[in-house]
Amino acid sequence: MPFPYLPLMNPADPARQRVPVASALHAFSPLSQPLAMSSIALLTSSAVRLGTQPAFASRDDITYRRIPFDVPATDLVIDHRSPVGTDAKIDLEVVVPRAALNGLSAEHVIGKPATAWFSFSGGIPASPAVEDELAASLAGELRELGVDLALLAPY
């Protein structure tokens, strides 16, 4: 039985509890080509960024960072303040599996990683802005990169 996270993640005070939001879009796009020929982009809600990029704000930040795929992990900073981030700070691969994606490309399981990946904050309560602004911008970036599949890993 899966671990019940929501009772723990929400504050005990019912007045402060956040209700998960479901999208009304319900789109389902077919994959345009076989996985072995596909370009795949990683998206993470871990609020990772290059040390040279602006820091993420602690709350309600709907910005994102575009990060070159092959940048060394030592150039990256995790702004996410989650208490579950201890292992990601040791090895970012546990939430952003760039090496795994590269390995699957070498094995011809996938075509190739996209030349950039994308990072933003998780748990943003401003849902209309998340869909209308953040997601719309990310979709534009993915189309520009010619991505065939977006792989999203929540933090």
Next chain:
Amino acid sequence: MSLIANAVEASGVPTLVIGTVRDLMELSPAPRAVFVDYPVGRTFGPPNQPARHREVLRSALELLPSFVRYGQILDLPLTWNGPDRAWETVVRNEIAPGR
């Protein structure tokens, strides 16, 4: 994350969410989602175990042809440490100490 997946998918780019928080994944459906029964914050496995990270990613991608409709959540047949679920105590203490 599901809001972003839905909007990206609506723009014509197929998506796959790989997550560990199944109760949230059920309430906020993504077009396609794979559930990994691993502790939150370690979706692809423990640190410094690249073979395991690749196994999780490969297993999730191999499920892609099995998605036939919007909102499906498919379970990966992987466990963090066999039948030992001591990680639940660790996660509980991380997220809500004392609760």
